Amino acid sequence: xxxxxxxxxxxxxxxxLLVLLKNEYARLLPASTYGMQxxxxxxxxxxxxxxxxxxxxxLSIDVLEEELPGTSYILSYNGxxxxxxxxxxxxxxxxxxxxxxxxxDLYPYTAAADPWISDTKILxxxxxxxxxxxWELMAENGGASFGDFFExxxxxxxxxxxxxxxxxxxxxxxxxxxxxxxxQPGSTREELYALGTLGSRDGLNAAQxxxxxxxxxxxxxxxxNLYFLETPKYERMYEDADYxxxxxxxxxxxxxxxxxxxxxxxxxxxCAGDLEFDSSDAGNFQDLIHLSAQGRAEYTRLLSMxxxxxx
Amino acid sequence: MTSNVMLSLAYLAGVLAVFYLAPQAARQWILLAAxxxxxxxxxxxxxxxxxxxxxxxxxxxxxxEKAENPGKRKAWLLAAVVPELLVLFLFKYFNFFTExxxxxxxxxxxxxxxxxxxxxLPLGISYYTFKLVSYNADIYLGKLEAEKGISGCGAYxxxxxxxxxxxxxxxxxxxxxxxxxxxxxxxxxGLFAEGLQRIVLGLFKKMVIANRLSAYVDTVFGxxxxxxxxxxxxxxxxxxxxxxxxxxxxxxxxxxxGNLLGLKCGKNFxxxxxxxxxxxxxxxxxxxxxxxxxxxxxxxxxxxxxxxxRRGVNVMAVFxxxxxxxGASWTFVIWGGLHGIWNLFARKKEAGASLPRRIWxxxxxxxxxxxxxxxxxxxxxxxxLSFLKRAVLGFSLSYTDIQNSILPFTGDNTxxxxxxxxxxxxxxxxxxxxxxxxxxxxxxxxxxxxxxxLALMALSTALFGVFGVSGFLYANF
Numbered sequence: 001x002x003x004x005x006x007x008x009x010x011x012x013x014x015x016x017l018l019v020l021l022k023n024e025y026a027r028l029l030p031a032s033t034y035g036m037q038x039x040x041x042x043x044x045x046x047x048x049x050x051x052x053x054x055x056x057x058x059l060s061i062d063v064l065e066e067e068l069p070g071t072s073y074i075l076s077y078n079g080x081x082x083x084x085x086x087x088x089x090x091x092x093x094x095x096x097x098x099x100x101x102x103x104x105d106l107y108p109y110t111a112a113a114d115p116w117i118s119d120t121k122i123l124x125x126x127x128x129x130x131x132x133x134x135w136e137l138m139a140e141n142g143g144a145s146f147g148d149f150f151e152x153x154x155x156x157x158x159x160x161x162x163x164x165x166x167x168x169x170x171x172x173x174x175x176x177x178x179x180x181x182x183x184q185p186g187s188t189r190e191e192l193y194a195l196g197t198l199g200s201r202d203g204l205n206a207a208q209x210x211x212x213x214x215x216x217x218x219x220x221x222x223x224x225n226l227y228f229l230e231t232p233k234y235e236r237m238y239e240d241a242d243y244x245x246x247x248x249x250x251x252x253x254x255x256x257x258x259x260x261x262x263x264x265x266x267x268x269x270x271c272a273g274d275l276e277f278d279s280s281d282a283g284n285f286q287d288l289i290h291l292s293a294q295g296r297a298e299y300t301r302l303l304s305m306x307x308x309x310x311x
Numbered sequence: 312m313t314s315n316v317m318l319s320l321a322y323l324a325g326v327l328a329v330f331y332l333a334p335q336a337a338r339q340w341i342l343l344a345a346x347x348x349x350x351x352x353x354x355x356x357x358x359x360x361x362x363x364x365x366x367x368x369x370x371x372x373x374x375x376e377k378a379e380n381p382g383k384r385k386a387w388l389l390a391a392v393v394p395e396l397l398v399l400f401l402f403k404y405f406n407f408f409t410e411x412x413x414x415x416x417x418x419x420x421x422x423x424x425x426x427x428x429x430x431x432l433p434l435g436i437s438y439y440t441f442k443l444v445s446y447n448a449d450i451y452l453g454k455l456e457a458e459k460g461i462s463g464c465g466a467y468x469x470x471x472x473x474x475x476x477x478x479x480x481x482x483x484x485x486x487x488x489x490x491x492x493x494x495x496x497x498x499x500x501g502l503f504a505e506g507l508q509r510i511v512l513g514l515f516k517k518m519v520i521a522n523r524l525s526a527y528v529d530t531v532f533g534x535x536x537x538x539x540x541x542x543x544x545x546x547x548x549x550x551x552x553x554x555x556x557x558x559x560x561x562x563x564x565x566x567x568x569g570n571l572l573g574l575k576c577g578k579n580f581x582x583x584x585x586x587x588x589x590x591x592x593x594x595x596x597x598x599x600x601x602x603x604x605x606x607x608x609x610x611x612x613x614x615x616x617x618x619x620x621r622r623g624v625n626v627m628a629v630f631x632x633x634x635x636x637x638g639a640s641w642t643f644v645i646w647g648g649l650h651g652i653w654n655l656f657a658r659k660k661e662a663g664a665s666l667p668r669r670i671w672x673x674x675x676x677x678x679x680x681x682x683x684x685x686x687x688x689x690x691x692x693x694x695x696l697s698f699l700k701r702a703v704l705g706f707s708l709s710y711t712d713i714q715n716s717i718l719p720f721t722g723d724n725t726x727x728x729x730x731x732x733x734x735x736x737x738x739x740x741x742x743x744x745x746x747x748x749x750x751x752x753x754x755x756x757x758x759x760x761x762x763x764x765l766a767l768m769a770l771s772t773a774l775f776g777v778f779g780v781s782g783f784l785y786a787n788f
Contacts, residue, residue, distance in 0.1 A: 001504040007762045008511060011769035018774065078723070120725075147778065158774050159728040162735070167728040174724060 019154050024128045026161055032168050034175040036092060036125035039073050042177070044098035046070025049178075050089060051105025051229075052080040057290040058231035060300040061179020067304030070100065074178035079118030081110040082211030083137060088122070089218050091130055102219055106230040106254070106269065107289075108246035111208040112201035114142035120156040141207045186283035186292035192234050195288055200242040204249050216257050216267075225265035227307070228254055232272035232299055234288045235280045268310065275302040316517060316564060317778065320510070322349065323475070323568050330572060331498060338496045339462070342469050342572065349474035350434060357433035364395060365471035368443040369464055372457040375450045384451055391447040399440045402430050407639030435477040437636060441603055442471055446485045448607055455486050466492045475568035479561045481579040481599035488574070496573035506570025508760045513563030515768035518776035520740060521557035523733050524549045525777075530719040532688055535698045540705030542716035543698055550688050551681045552737055555584065558597070582744040584680070587660045587672040589653045592680060600636065604629045627651040637687070642695065646687040653679065732775065739767070 031041040039045060047068050049055050056076035064072040075088065085104060093099070115137045117123065123131055135152060138144045144152075160167055174182055219226040230247075237243050254269050261267040277299050278284060284295030291299060326345040333341055350358045371391030378384040400408075409425040416422070446467070449455035458467045470488045531538050531546035538546075562579035569576045583595035593601050612625040627648070634647020660672055682699075689695035720729040743764055760768065 001500045003762060004504040004507050004765065007760075007765040008507065008769045011766040012773060014766070015770050015773035018770075150778065155774065155776065155778070159732040160725060162775075163728045163731040166731060167725075170727050171724045 015154075020128075022157070022161060023123075023131055023153060026124050026157065027126055029124075029161070029164055030168065032175070033172040034074075034076075034178045035121050036075060036088060038178065039075055039092055040095045040097055042071065042073060042097070044071060045073035045177075046100045047072040047103065048092075048097070048099045048101070049074045049076075049103040049105075049229075050080070050085045051076050051103075051231075052107055052110055053078050053290060054107050054231040055105050055229075056178075056180050057184065057286060058296055058299060059179060059303075060293075060296045061177050061181075063297055063300035063304060064179070065177075067301065068307065072177060072179075076105075076178060077119035077122050079110060079113075079116070080105065080122075081113060081115060082208045082215065083115045083141075083205075084117065084122065084134065084211070086211040086214035086218065087130065087134060087137075089215060091126060093218065093222055099222065099224055101227065101265075102215075102224045103227045103229050104215060106228040106250060106271075108204075108243060108250045109198065109201060111204050111212070111250050112246050113208070114138075114205060115207045115211075116142050117152070123152070124157045124160060137207065141205070183293040184286045184290075186281075186294055187285055187287065189282045192236065192282050192285060192288060197236075197240055198243070198288065201246055204246065204253065209253055212253060212257060216261065216263075219265065219267075220261070220263035223264045226261075226263065226267050228269045229303065230269075230271040232275075232277045232279050232284070232291065232295065234282070234285045237288055238279065266310075270303065270306060272299075275299070275306060277302055316514070316561075319475075319478075320564075320568075323571065326474075327571060330496075335495045335497055338573075339469060339492055340465060342473070342496070343465050346469055346472040346474040346477070350472055350477060354431075354434035357431070357436075360398070360433055361436070361439060361472060362468060364398060364443060365439070365468050366464070367391070368395060368447055368471070369458060369467045372447055372450045372467075373459060375447065376457040388447055388451040392444050395440050395443050395447075399436055401428070402432055402436055404635070404639045405430075411641075435472075435479075438477065438480045438482055439471050441482045441600075441636075442485070445482070445603060445607060446470070449485060455489075458489065473569070475565040475572075476576075479558065479565065480597075481562055481565065481576065482603050483576055483599065487577065491574050499573060502570050502573065502575065505759075506567040508765060509563045509567030509570060511765060511768050511772070512760060513560040513565075513567060514772045514776070516556035516560030516563065516740070518560075518778065519768075519771050520733070520736050521553045521560055522777035523729070523736070523775075524553040524556075526721075527719050527733075528553050528688070530722075532698065535701045538701075538719065539707065539712035539715050540702050541708065541712050542719060543702035544706065545716055546719075547681050547685050547698075547702065549733075551584070551677070551684050552740075554684060554687075555580075556740070582748050584677050585673060585744060585748045586676050587664075587669060588676055589650065589657045589679065590659060592676055593650075593654070600633065604633055608632060623655050626654050630654065641692055642686050642689055645692055645695075646683050649683050649686065736771065736775070739771075 027037050029037075031037045039048070047064065047070060049059055049064075049072070051074075053076060055074055059074050061072065061074060064074075075092075077084075077088075080088075082104075089102070117134055117138065122134070126134075131153065135144070135149070138148075174180060216226065218224075233243075251269065251271075258267045258269070272279065277295075281295075284292055284298065286292045286295075322345075326341070330338055330341050330345075347358065347362070350361060368391050371387055375384050375387035375391070378387050405428050409427060413425045446455070450457050458464065466489055469492065470483070470485055473483070473488075476483055528546050528550045531542050532550070535543050535546075559580035566576045566579070577599060579597060579599050581595040581598065583592050586592035586595055609625055609629045612628060613621055614625065615622060617625065630647040630651030631644060632647070633650070634643040634645070637643045637646070664672070685698055686692070686695045689698055717726050717730045720726040720733070
């Protein structure tokens with residue numbers, strides 16, 4: 001009995017210790033080619049793009065490196081939201097990343113969601129303090145449960161850490177400076193219309209709007225040029241009244257922030273419609289909201305051109 | 312509560328506290344109350360049916376024992392068993408029966424609508440029905456004395472509805488159970504420790520392996536045409552491990568829970584994938600069901616003491632019933648039929664075979680069992696065939712196919728990590744079970760885990776348990 005209890009107790013204590021170590025020190029594992037740690041390891045990113053999978057699928061690192069002066073880095077996490085993007089930017093700047101131009105993902109659905117980390121890679125890239133603040137934000141606004149807490153602090157990323165030497169090499173080979181190197185094929189009109197719509201939301205989330213404000217405040221504090229970018233969505237999204245309503249609300253909020261902008265750099269909002277991108281060409285899209293490799297190269301080329309003209 | 316193992320364990324912790332604080336004489340009644348409360352919270356509408364069936368079986372048991380002649384004994388047995396099986400048929404097989412008859416009629420060019428019952432399957436009906444049948448049959452066969460009086464009635468209800476075993480078995484035999492109940496349930500440190508070890512082992516199998524594989528298996532079996540043949544092959548093998556770890560994991564937890572309550576229960580699995588032949592496999596897989604089928608179907612039909620033809624019929628009957636017991640679908644019947652045919656032609660393996668031969672026999676058995684699981688898992692016979700066709704004709708080891716075969720684990724770039732982790736834990740399980748089969752740990756007790764394995768399994772469960780998946784595969788049967 002004693003042997004059994006000691007073994008189980010010892011294992012649970014070891015688990016607790018490993019959990020603490022993981023949450024504080026997993027970020028010190030050799031950096032990959034994407035995520036926050038890789039950005040910090042880079043030291044400077046003249047053009048820092050922070051966003052969700054819209055940025056990962058929507059921005060070509062090859063084209064950015066060709067077309068924009070300086071170093072470009074795409075920091076993208078699945079479902080990355082304004083409230084978390086603000087925390088990520090703050091973390092990167094505190095860790096010493098030098099940035100000149102900051103590009104932020106303007107995706108209305110993430111601004112309408114309760115604050116939540118939907119990509120656990122964020123947890124692998126940050127220290128315990130960041131995680132505790134993120135948890136606080138989620139618990140205050142999203143009603144997180146004990147199960148979420150357990151997943152967040154105990155089980156998240158354990159597989160990646162256990163297999164890190166192999167997995168990091170495999171996954172890192174798919175990215176350069178945060179940009180995906182995978183060549184996703186385009187779709188057909190029939191395929192995209194068969195996907196259905198993405199459902200309705202209930203207005204913008206206050207914590208996400210506050211996230212936009214914090215991002216603006218950080219850009220002001222560090223003297224950054226600030227750009228909000230809406231990556232192209234398939235034409236069907238622009239026919240979706242719910243999406244367009246949220247989109248309008250986001251633009252209104254950003255308009256108010258621009259009016260209060262006191263930064264030394266510029267403040268611009270570049271929507272997909274401002275560029276000559278063909279949102280009706282299904283070949284440019286992987287699904288309704290994500291670009292294919294072809295669409296990504298085309299959009300990034302048009303965006304870079306617009307930015308160069310602006311610069 | 313029934314679908315969540317952690318809640319069940321939390322419930323057990325509460326029961327244990329009350330159980331061991333109470334005097335020994337009251338413990339049997341605490342177990343009964345806990346079992347009734349468990350059933351009530353999981354399936355309140357069906358508690359009356361389950362308890363009613365058990366009470367009728369109890370009364371019929373007394374009637375069988377008191378019957379003055381063999382004719383009356385048999386009448387009492389039938390009076391007990393027929394309603395029990397009729398209830399099972401009504402809830403579990405009636406719609407399958409009418410659909411099959413309807414299908415036959417339409418094949419014959421006849422039309423007409425047959426009734427369809429919209430009944431919810433009562434919790435654990437397949438398990439408790441078999442327990443009730445074995446009780447009544449054992450009394451009839453003179454192997455067991457009927458339970459009598461208030462205390463006996465309480466013991467019998469506890470046996471039928473024993474909460475650790477109601478969801479997915481094992482199908483405990485009455486003799487062993489009642490002997491312990493009547494002796495009085497007391498704290499036994501050795502048994503308690505054994506129970507803890509079993510629960511850790513069960514949690515490891517269920518949480519770390521079975522739950523980890525379930526998303527992959529569900530994804531690929533759900534749409535095999537969307538994945539490479541390699542993914543179908545992987546899904547078939549992963550399902551073999553998933554169903555084993557899910558079911559044997561539950562059995563370990565259920566037996567372990569019984570041990571904590573002072574009850575010794577028979578084992579239900581014995582490293583079945585190390586079997587060298589199908590006969591050995593069935594002596595190691597779901598032992599409580601296969602021994603039940605042997606004792607209450609195969610042997611009464613004549614067993615081995617009949618002609619070769621009759622023996623073949625008996626074997627097929629056992630395996631077809633086994634298939635049907637798992638579910639009211641032709642896929643289960645086909646699965647049972649395949650195992651039956653394989654058993655008919657299987658020979659007992661020689662004892663002194665060389666190591667390469669033993670490995671070969673083990674692999675052939677495992678591959679054959681895995682093939683059978685495809686029919687067991689598929690929605691229909693045609694789906695199983697198209698799955699197998701995809702696995703064979705769409706098979707290649709190109710880089711793209713390997714990538715696309717790993718992707719269903721998570722659907723994103725964490726899939727490789729999940730795949731490697733799953734393979735790692737399967738390898739750990741292999742090492743552990745190899746030790747059980749060929750090593751010396753078996754001599755130290757049925758549930759013995761060395762400090763290394765115990766700590767490793769507890770640590771793995773805490774850090775790598777997939778807790779989001781609820782339910783047990785065998786709870787569906």
